[in-house]
Amino acid sequence: MTVLRRSTHRAPSRQLEAAGSITRARILAAATEVFVRRGIEAGTIREITKAAGVNVAAVNYHFGSREALLRATLAEVAGPMNAARLQALDQEARAHAPHAPPLPAIVDALVRPLIETPRWQDGTRPLIRLIQQLRALPHQMANQLMAEQFDAVAHRFIAALHAALPHLSRAEIVWRYEFARGAVVHVLVDCDPESGRLAALSGGACRTGDQDELLCQATRFVAAGFSAPGR
Template structure:
């Protein structure tokens, strides 16, 4: 049995437009990209290896050659989910660096949380499927993904909570945790909704809300979330 070489993480898009030259992207990566796309559309269970290999233009057996099994392929796809979350962390660190030696404003922190994810979700070939997958993982938690999030996402949550706490020292730490999760939910909700196959909000509002407009989404989200954080604590009314 020959040994399959390790995959090299890279974000080269599948070059949808340049259908002429194919040999650019190696099969191993084509499989991973196809898997992300198919998984995001049909779910991990609903997706078929034959669907994936058809899309990747490789033989069926290539999946078991490069990745050991479907489960292993799923695991490799899950690792890619860190991309959107790490982009969020990078944006936070950038805005903290920009504000040094002081601290970024609440609005800047929230924008660091929102904007990278919104931007990412515009990339139909790369980011958008990842966002869809993030939602699926949330909706159907597997034991493995729970551990995955705990280890790699929780520290980033803590970073944001700390940054918000510095911008609004009067807020109780518990309240910040609550509201950060609410903000995350609002963000994911509108990104789900802005999927071209859904567009519920745009339809509901009779076209008043343009979920295709990055600046509109970001602006609306930041305004809502900042106001939410600045409100009185839960017991105060």
Template sequence: MVVSESIAVAGKEADTRERLIKAALRVFADRGIASATLREITVEAGANVAAVNYYFRSKEELTRTVLETCLRPINENRLRSLEKLVAENGEAAIPLESLVEALVRPMVEQSLDDYGGRSPVRLLLQVRALPQPLTNTILANQFDSIHRLFVQALGNTLPELSRSEIGLRYDFARGAIMQILGDLDPAARDLPDLPIKQARLDNETLIRQLVHFIAAGFRAPASPSFAGA
């Protein structure tokens, strides 16, 4: 059992394990999880091919670790922000804009990789587009409670909306967030599919725009066609 304190090297060279995770995040996002080869990943990490099976048992477990590593901080931050809002507002309903910002800001701010890209977003988009048992379980563990809490809080803030309608609009909101973040990734720069190529967006402006749009959507009157579940 080594605590790995070899004069600490002051962070000069990261642990091989950590380098593997970072390299895997990048390669997974760039080439796709299935298409990414352990050789690409280990070369980028400056490690041997066998290192993956040494530190993780398989490519599958590396995938799990990468996903959890890049998603956990985002949702921890969301949870902290939500708890803070609950504490601040006591029995009163939380202002809609604050609630939406607590959902948006962590994803915008903490979905950046070490190269200025949005690897975590592209990874999340991948695993959501391609439901599979392994990744579904990870997503459930990471997002399930968060989403329940947010939907509940939104229900308190917007009592005129049924739970079903809140759930739907919450889904719309998540889609809006993920779409724009995916499109802002430099890897999507050659997607001429985008009508937003020119706009240079800093995080604060993007957050403000997202909150503005999503809050307005939530404030739309309840639909008569939606009696609730």
């Protein structure tokens, strides 16, 4: 709840975002844990500060509000993954210059960093859980947070895909880009120990903990989808 609650927060009067504080770092780590395990809406400032071993008032002192803390949490988790994607795409572009990178290289640059995003000991990928939750929340704020983190990368990849598949219209590229993202994120959620859906449906036949298997299955499905005939 209460992401939506009419905030009574007026104007953050102290120095916010001073990234040096040890307390700040502890809050950020605890917030990731709580938002993932308990849910973005259900996780409370009180839980977070308790898990971080700091005072209840510290969140508002260091971040200004619960929403600003959520934004910082997402940036910390999604930033490195998107940077890895862009770096991989750039590398492929250099390797194939002056030609455009071929489809399999682009798909790998898009999918691999998502699958190889850090996992906790139990196999949970915190980034995946945050993405899934933010996409489901019917708040404009959630859409905005996602756009802040992912739009730049999306446009880069759509351009690269358009160059690799020039026979498809831009609209068809975008359709398939989102089909591809959905397929991979959905299955990563299913692979999460919290869900276990893929293991349940397959009677344990899908090795959901095997990253190589997952990457192999995902790239094959996605590349085939992109390679479907156009209109």
